[in-house]
Amino acid sequence: MPDTVLPGSALRTVAAQALTLASTNRLGLVAQTLDDVQQRETRVFFEAHLPLLQHCVQNQYPLDAELLAAHAMRWDWRRLSASAAIPWSLDLLSQFEDCWDWDTLSKNRYLPWSGALLQAFVRRWNWGLLSGNPALPWSLELLETFAPLWDWRVLSRNAELPWTGTLITGNTHLWDWVGLSWNDGLPWNVTLMTRFAERWDWTGLSANPGLPLDADLVAEFAPFWNWSWLSRNTQIAADAALLEAYADNWDWTALSQRRLLRWNAELLAQFDSRWDWKALSANAALPWDEALLLRWEDQWDWQALSANTAPWWSDALLERYAERWDWEALSENPALPWSPALVARWAAHWDWDKLSWNPALPWSQDGAAAMLAAHAERWDWAGLSQNEAMPWSQAWVDAFPDQWDWERLSANPALFAALARGSAGPDALAGFIQRYADRWNWATLSGQAALPWSQALYRQCAAHAFAHLVAQHQDFGVCVLPADVVATLLAVLDSGDILPGAEFA
Amino acid sequence: MTEAFFYQEWAQLEDALARTRSRVVLRCKHTLARLVFDALVQCRRQGLQVQLSLPDTALNRQSALAWERLSAIGGQISWRPAALDGAAADASFPALAVALDDACVFTGKLGAGICPADDASEVPGLVCWGDADFVRQTRQVIDEEAGWGAARADAGAVASAASAVQLRQGGSAAQQAWLARVLQNHALATQAEIAETQRQMALFDHAQEQSLGPLMRDYLRAKAAYLQQLAQQDQTAREEARAAQQRWSDYEAAQAAADQETGPAALDDDALDQLKQLYRKLAMQCHPDRVADADQSRAAQLFQSLQTSYRRGDMAALYALQESVARAGFQAQAAGDTLQSEAGGVAREADTHAAQEEQVALEARLRALRSALGQRHEALEALRTSATWRTLSSQPNWDLWFAQQQQYLQGELQRFEAVLQTQGASAPDPMAHA
Numbered sequence: 001m002p003d004t005v006l007p008g009s010a011l012r013t014v015a016a017q018a019l020t021l022a023s024t025n026r027l028g029l030v031a032q033t034l035d036d037v038q039q040r041e042t043r044v045f046f047e048a049h050l051p052l053l054q055h056c057v058q059n060q061y062p063l064d065a066e067l068l069a070a071h072a073m074r075w076d077w078r079r080l081s082a083s084a085a086i087p088w089s090l091d092l093l094s095q096f097e098d099c100w101d102w103d104t105l106s107k108n109r110y111l112p113w114s115g116a117l118l119q120a121f122v123r124r125w126n127w128g129l130l131s132g133n134p135a136l137p138w139s140l141e142l143l144e145t146f147a148p149l150w151d152w153r154v155l156s157r158n159a160e161l162p163w164t165g166t167l168i169t170g171n172t173h174l175w176d177w178v179g180l181s182w183n184d185g186l187p188w189n190v191t192l193m194t195r196f197a198e199r200w201d202w203t204g205l206s207a208n209p210g211l212p213l214d215a216d217l218v219a220e221f222a223p224f225w226n227w228s229w230l231s232r233n234t235q236i237a238a239d240a241a242l243l244e245a246y247a248d249n250w251d252w253t254a255l256s257q258r259r260l261l262r263w264n265a266e267l268l269a270q271f272d273s274r275w276d277w278k279a280l281s282a283n284a285a286l287p288w289d290e291a292l293l294l295r296w297e298d299q300w301d302w303q304a305l306s307a308n309t310a311p312w313w314s315d316a317l318l319e320r321y322a323e324r325w326d327w328e329a330l331s332e333n334p335a336l337p338w339s340p341a342l343v344a345r346w347a348a349h350w351d352w353d354k355l356s357w358n359p360a361l362p363w364s365q366d367g368a369a370a371m372l373a374a375h376a377e378r379w380d381w382a383g384l385s386q387n388e389a390m391p392w393s394q395a396w397v398d399a400f401p402d403q404w405d406w407e408r409l410s411a412n413p414a415l416f417a418a419l420a421r422g423s424a425g426p427d428a429l430a431g432f433i434q435r436y437a438d439r440w441n442w443a444t445l446s447g448q449a450a451l452p453w454s455q456a457l458y459r460q461c462a463a464h465a466f467a468h469l470v471a472q473h474q475d476f477g478v479c480v481l482p483a484d485v486v487a488t489l490l491a492v493l494d495s496g497d498i499l500p501g502a503e504f505a
Numbered sequence: 506m507t508e509a510f511f512y513q514e515w516a517q518l519e520d521a522l523a524r525t526r527s528r529v530v531l532r533c534k535h536t537l538a539r540l541v542f543d544a545l546v547q548c549r550r551q552g553l554q555v556q557l558s559l560p561d562t563a564l565n566r567q568s569a570l571a572w573e574r575l576s577a578i579g580g581q582i583s584w585r586p587a588a589l590d591g592a593a594a595d596a597s598f599p600a601l602a603v604a605l606d607d608a609c610v611f612t613g614k615l616g617a618g619i620c621p622a623d624d625a626s627e628v629p630g631l632v633c634w635g636d637a638d639f640v641r642q643t644r645q646v647i648d649e650e651a652g653w654g655a656a657r658a659d660a661g662a663v664a665s666a667a668s669a670v671q672l673r674q675g676g677s678a679a680q681q682a683w684l685a686r687v688l689q690n691h692a693l694a695t696q697a698e699i700a701e702t703q704r705q706m707a708l709f710d711h712a713q714e715q716s717l718g719p720l721m722r723d724y725l726r727a728k729a730a731y732l733q734q735l736a737q738q739d740q741t742a743r744e745e746a747r748a749a750q751q752r753w754s755d756y757e758a759a760q761a762a763a764d765q766e767t768g769p770a771a772l773d774d775d776a777l778d779q780l781k782q783l784y785r786k787l788a789m790q791c792h793p794d795r796v797a798d799a800d801q802s803r804a805a806q807l808f809q810s811l812q813t814s815y816r817r818g819d820m821a822a823l824y825a826l827q828e829s830v831a832r833a834g835f836q837a838q839a840a841g842d843t844l845q846s847e848a849g850g851v852a853r854e855a856d857t858h859a860a861q862e863e864q865v866a867l868e869a870r871l872r873a874l875r876s877a878l879g880q881r882h883e884a885l886e887a888l889r890t891s892a893t894w895r896t897l898s899s900q901p902n903w904d905l906w907f908a909q910q911q912q913y914l915q916g917e918l919q920r921f922e923a924v925l926q927t928q929g930a931s932a933p934d935p936m937a938h939a
Contacts (some may be wrong), residue, residue: 020816022762024711027755030713030721031892034910037724041913139567163571187573212550212578235550421901425908454909 035480042477043485045455049462050493055471056478057486062087065095067483071490077101084110090120109135115142122321127151128227128359134160140167152176159185165192183208197224206230217240220248225483231255240267254275257287265292277301284310290317302326309335315342327351334360340371348374356383365391369399381405388414394424394432408440426456434460442466449473509694511630515540515615518631521605522548530604532558532647534595537618540751541601542570545580555580558651560587583651597684599691600627603655610634610643612687628882628889632687632694639686646683674740683866688874693792695881697785700815704769707816709897710766714760716907720914722760725753727921734925742936770818783823784815797836804835 156179181204256279306329446469588595
């Protein structure tokens with residue numbers, strides 16, 4: 001990219017095209033042809049799986065007024081009311097006003113929200129749910145227009161409102177002050193906090209990560225804080241002076257768990273007798289090194305330490321304190337420098353159940369089989385079956401069909417993501433799924449969004465798959481069908497004149 | 506060193522914000538995305554100096570973003586007067602300009618999903634500038650407009666009346682020079698993105714032809730033959746038969762023409778990086794925008810070759826081109842500082858009629874640059890909305906997708922062939938639906 005030149009004239013239109021005309025023409029023709037073919041194939045597919053069509057249409061199709069009306073009795077209007085696919089409009093809402101589930105609509109983020117829309121159905125909305133819907137075009141005007149209708153308790157907790165000092169001071173009698181106190185969207189500052197000091201819920205304020213929690217603010221409201229909750233506030237970043245100033249107020253166990261404190265050896269030493277050393281031992285934000293470990297060697301909780309995920313672990317460290325570590329905790333710690341050699345070195349120490357679930361083990365493509373074989377009797381296959389770090393492939397599953405826990409395997413997204421990335425075509429994949437048809441948990445598999453469902457796969461698995469679960473995350477190309485084709489197919493379903501080959505889910 | 510991001514722009518900016526240590530200066534043209542606002546609040550909480558300049562519009566004033574939240578924790582907000590419609594300077598500004606420490610500047614636009622209020626005609630994409638001079642220049646432009654530069658103590662105040670007037674008149678000289686530089690770099694980045702999009706489409710075309718070509722030919726021929734046969738018995742099928750015949754012959758013609766061309770090379774990530782770097786370097790040297798008028802014709806020729814070689818992923822050809830470009834010895838546009846010096850002249854002789862004319866000319870130039878960039882955005886948008894791009898970019902595994910299409914085509918082909926073999930009108934109609 002250029003860094004220097006300024007043009008003396010406007011940029012010239014560049015005629016040169018990288019893509020040739022022949023390629024462009026061919027791409028256009030192929031795309032058009034494949035669209036036609038796909039539309040026809042999709043129709044043929046859904047003709048054979050009409051119940052699936054109904055679910056796919058309901059979940060994914062941009063249903064228009066005509067389709068909604070023609071099959072009004074077929075739709076689950078509550079689910080439709082939550083749809084993101086429907087081309088929502090004021091007209092559409094009016095036309096089926098008695099059908100919609102207005103509670104669900106009030107929570108829907110995809111409606112064309114506006115003051116006019118709220119006004120049009122003012123008696124239909126659930127104003128409590130609307131008050132918490134972040135998709136509304138929140139403004140002072142909107143709040144004022146419908147002031148008597150909002151649920152101010154819910155509004156008070158809504159971080160999406162255009163919070164200003166004016167908004168808060170102008171409606172003091174309407175706000176739920178507990179809700180406001182927990183809301184991190186407010187423009188928190190000393191003035192605001194002082195002005196309503198008597199109204200705030202100081203437990204909520206103490207826990208609120210939206211506060212600009214510096215030493216001055218902590219000092220300013222020292223008598224008001226709930227110190228236990230303040231110590232739990234994820235944004236508290238106290239230094240030694242602030243800790244010292246209120247040493248008797250802080251909850252030192254909670255503080256010992258905080259990540260944002262200015263951690264260093266001096267801080268630990270200064271409050272040596274106050275820290276909760278078990279909580280400190282688990283805190284990954286401390287500046288861990290061997291000097292720190294040795295300095296308070298007898299105060300650390302070695303079990304918590306063994307579960308600490310700070311990036312300081314080494315083979316040498318494990319070796320040096322082998323007798324002190326808690327090997328059960330180490331076995332599930334993803335931060336260890338895992339290698340087949342490490343697994344082998346401490347084979348007698350590991351908790352193999354925990355180890356089998358550990359997502360950080362080095363299940364590389366090359367070494368996985370050897371590592372599995374080397375400790376064949378020790379692994380917990382339930383853990384391995386759900387472990388996302390395995391080198392998943394059809395061959396890997398085929399290698400141990402009797403060892404896998406198929407319930408957990410069905411729920412493992414990494415397996416199906418790997419199959420999706422693999423080079424096997426839809427038929428080969430369908431063959432693989434079909435091969436273990438009596439082992440999968442089909443309800444889990446039907447809801448498995450990572451499985452690369454295709455028309456070919458569904459055809460082969462239709463007898464086992466749960467159409468309504470599959471249709472929650474797959475559309476099988478239903479959106480390429482024109483509305484008149486969808487209407488025709490649904491009419492067949494309505495008439496009960498099911499086409500040959502259609503299954504009933 | 507600059508770099509362009511046309512995908513996951515927000516992730517890039519978010520990473521850079523996380524690395525920032527002392528100061529974030531952000532100017533937004535229309536409205537600020539909640540994600541960005543929350544990130545600014547987070548930066549401020551971590552002790553960074555945060556300065557935000559945004560237009561004083563009803564949309565912003567009534568926005569659900571709690572501006573006071575940022576002010577309350579020490580962030581500075583400058584409400585600039587909303588720009589007049591068509592004011593060249595403001596219209597030329599990128600949707601977002603962010604200076605982070607002394608390290609880098611991001612200019613451009615975030616995706617529509619992140620900031621829906623931005624100008625829809627601009628393609629989302631960020632250019633990241635690592636040039637220290639440019640970072641200073643950017644801060645100076647934003648500071649000057651927001652009124653931060655002159656009086657730091659007064660930071661957060663509304664932009665001074667003088668700077669507001671200046672903005673309405675088309676911007677200061679420094680601002681115009683900065684804008685011209687931004688526009689030109691965005692145009693070149695967009696050009697490079699167009700080339701890359703087309704390279705991928707060429708690669709997809711080639712792979713698609715390998716997988717589906719023969720089957721597609723058979724399918725189109727069989728469909729044309731079937732409809733031809735049908736049209737002999739049914740007048741209403743004539744138009745459809747003619748269209749099918751036309752598509753088949755168009756495909757054959759495109760096929761024959763494409764067969765004359767060298768297919769693109771499949772490159773690994775390293776080779777592709779090298780290819781892109783060399784392309785950018787050569788584009789800077791031989792793009793017709795960048796050379797003197799006398800060199801236009803030769804530059805256009807070389808740039809054409811650059812495009813072709815890039816599409817083919819032909820690194821050797823790019824190296825050869827590098828030598829040709831060096832031999833050509835193009836004179837860069839002598840207008841490197843034209844805008845700045847001309848605009849400087851305007852400032853010095855602000856009262857003269859000539860200076861006013863110069864000012865008008867500068868504004869016209871910015872408009873022209875903006876229009877040229879707009880054309881490239883349109884070209885990129887057209888490519889990205891094509892059916893082919895949608896397919897290739899949404900399919901993580903092309904082979905799998907081709908296999909699926911093969912199945913579809915095979916099924917359809919078998920239907921047509923079955924009917925054609927019966928040679929009779931009584932055969933079932935493969936186009937008919939149940």
